[in-house]
Amino acid sequence: MIHIEHLKKYYGNFPAVDDISFDVARGEILGFLGPNGAGKTTTMKVITGFYPPNEGRITIDGRDVTEESLKTRAMIGYLPENTPLYHDLTVYEYLKHIADVRQIPNGEQKHRIRTMVEVTGLQHRLGQPISKLSKGFRQRVGLAQAMLHDPKVLVLDEPTIGLDPNQIVEIRDLIRKLGEEKTVILSTHILPEVQATCDRVVIIHQGKLVADGTPEQLQHRFQGRPVITLQVHGAPDDAGEKLLAIAGVETVDREQNSEANVKQFQIATGTTSDPRSDIFRLCVQQGWTLLGMTRRVESLESIFRQLTRRDEPAVPVEEVAA
Amino acid sequence: MNWSVIGAVWRREMRSYFANPTAYIVLAVFLLITGWFFTLNLFKENLAHLRSIFDILPFLLVVFAPAISMRLISEERKSGTLELLVTMPVRDFDVIFGKFLAAFVLYAVALVLTFVYPFTIIVLGDAPVGSIAAGYIGLLLLGAGYLGVGLLGSALTESQIVAFILSFAVSAALAVLVFAAIVIPPPLADIIQYLSTTYHFQNIARGVLDSRDVIYFLSLIFLVLLLASRAMTQRKFL
Numbered sequence A: 001m002i003h004i005e006h007l008k009k010y011y012g013n014f015p016a017v018d019d020i021s022f023d024v025a026r027g028e029i030l031g032f033l034g035p036n037g038a039g040k041t042t043t044m045k046v047i048t049g050f051y052p053p054n055e056g057r058i059t060i061d062g063r064d065v066t067e068e069s070l071k072t073r074a075m076i077g078y079l080p081e082n083t084p085l086y087h088d089l090t091v092y093e094y095l096k097h098i099a100d101v102r103q104i105p106n107g108e109q110k111h112r113i114r115t116m117v118e119v120t121g122l123q124h125r126l127g128q129p130i131s132k133l134s135k136g137f138r139q140r141v142g143l144a145q146a147m148l149h150d151p152k153v154l155v156l157d158e159p160t161i162g163l164d165p166n167q168i169v170e171i172r173d174l175i176r177k178l179g180e181e182k183t184v185i186l187s188t189h190i191l192p193e194v195q196a197t198c199d200r201v202v203i204i205h206q207g208k209l210v211a212d213g214t215p216e217q218l219q220h221r222f223q224g225r226p227v228i229t230l231q232v233h234g235a236p237d238d239a240g241e242k243l244l245a246i247a248g249v250e251t252v253d254r255e256q257n258s259e260a261n262v263k264q265f266q267i268a269t270g271t272t273s274d275p276r277s278d279i280f281r282l283c284v285q286q287g288w289t290l291l292g293m294t295r296r297v298e299s300l301e302s303i304f305r306q307l308t309r310r311d312e313p314a315v316p317v318e319e320v321a322a
Numbered sequence B: 001m002n003w004s005v006i007g008a009v010w011r012r013e014m015r016s017y018f019a020n021p022t023a024y025i026v027l028a029v030f031l032l033i034t035g036w037f038f039t040l041n042l043f044k045e046n047l048a049h050l051r052s053i054f055d056i057l058p059f060l061l062v063v064f065a066p067a068i069s070m071r072l073i074s075e076e077r078k079s080g081t082l083e084l085l086v087t088m089p090v091r092d093f094d095v096i097f098g099k100f101l102a103a104f105v106l107y108a109v110a111l112v113l114t115f116v117y118p119f120t121i122i123v124l125g126d127a128p129v130g131s132i133a134a135g136y137i138g139l140l141l142l143g144a145g146y147l148g149v150g151l152l153g154s155a156l157t158e159s160q161i162v163a164f165i166l167s168f169a170v171s172a173a174l175a176v177l178v179f180a181a182i183v184i185p186p187p188l189a190d191i192i193q194y195l196s197t198t199y200h201f202q203n204i205a206r207g208v209l210d211s212r213d214v215i216y217f218l219s220l221i222f223l224v225l226l227l228a229s230r231a232m233t234q235r236k237f238l
């Protein structure tokens, strides 16, 4: 549905978006991740037709965003960063204005406004000036505006910023519900949000694409070996060798532990093996008391941090995958 | 031209003018200044005529028009609403034209309010109704030209002050170009004079409605609005 091909966008000489390509399939919810200044907002501004691309091209449903701009813009609902609204209008006046500018036929306007107001929970705010609304409610007005014309594509720049935890859950549910029939691209800094709402994740860093895949794929591709932390009481000094003999265990490191007679190990395993039950059986067999055992797989969060470290230049995705 | 877009933009701008003190202040100042010159004239020369309005107002407009139009795009660019507006399926020129019409209507209202002065004259004695009408048509066109220039200034920057200064400078240059004829030799002077807004206004105000003067203003307006719509976004299409 959204096709981005070698997109470049410069501010002066500075490449804010530097050769990015990815696709968003119809009905897909794409999470657009990246640290501050990565180029997420800039990419969205090009998708929505605010800036022309310097190089590369973008098509929406097969139509080029620069050549058939009026048509692609009609297909997109956009929530810009910081939710710009006309503060001197009331919520109703604002949505009516947007309906007029979007040329929604007069007969349908009432129905569309009512639907969006119900969906975003703005029923009791219709007559209030936007300047008097709290940030969360402004955010809802922004979302209502983006969906007013029932667009095929939603481009949402940090849609849940400034919302309270309840509202965040509501908006995520809403986006997921919409995502069943719409193509959504949303940018965020909140990683649990991506795991909760998105079918796919694209991570960019310094204007370059550094990862692209489902949250599970990314976890799989970038995870180091899972690590088991084991604490046992009453184990002899050669316990490490016994652990190493277990199938699937690759390395065993003994860690400092101040408690008397307690030993702690970091056990690295193969990516697909989970020898926890064998470890447990060994302990029982040897008469060690098992105090604790946890297995940790790298979270999306640490993948994100790993890929977007400030001090390191961005490595494009093809090289990472290779 | 999509009139539902133009209309929607126009309505919002009108609302915005009258929801804020701007419009009222602008109208009041406009009336005060014109009124002051008018009465001064009336008492000093004990003579009722509209010299005040038709001689002084053209130069007042150089300040007045940018003051009306400076916020039209700058403000939206600063607050970010411009981005939302132009990423809807609208032509840039329609947006510009809607905004221009709003400023134009506010200005026309201000002009209509000054009708009290010609009425006074008509009541006081026999007034040349034809030349008064011509003068007003001239003022309308002249003001529209400066408002267009103001809109262009507003499209170029997110600072209203900068927009004001830019459009004031351009309008003032267009206004005083007519005096260039005094210091520059004839063939060139004629061309320069022809570019001046004041020159064409004076032609119209004299009561001879020549199509060339009207065409001058219409093309000036069209040109600056076209430039403004190009300046508003970086897009190639209008």
Ligand SMILES: Nc1ncnc2c1ncn2[C@@H]1O[C@H](COP(=O)(O)OP(=O)(O)OP(=O)(O)O)[C@@H](O)[C@H]1O
Pocket: A011, A016, A034, A035, A036, A037, A038, A039, A040, A041, A042, A043, A081
């Ligand atoms: N109008 C502009 N002029 C010049 N540089 C800009 C402009 N807008 C953004 N930039 C720069 O381009 C880069 C990308 O900015 P962008 O806003 O796209 O990042 P982002 O990923 O949305 O960041 P954030 O998470 O903070 O919203 C940044 O380095 C920013 O400083």
Ligand SMILES: [Mg+2]
Pocket: A040, A041, A042, A081, A157
């Ligand atoms: Mg951003």
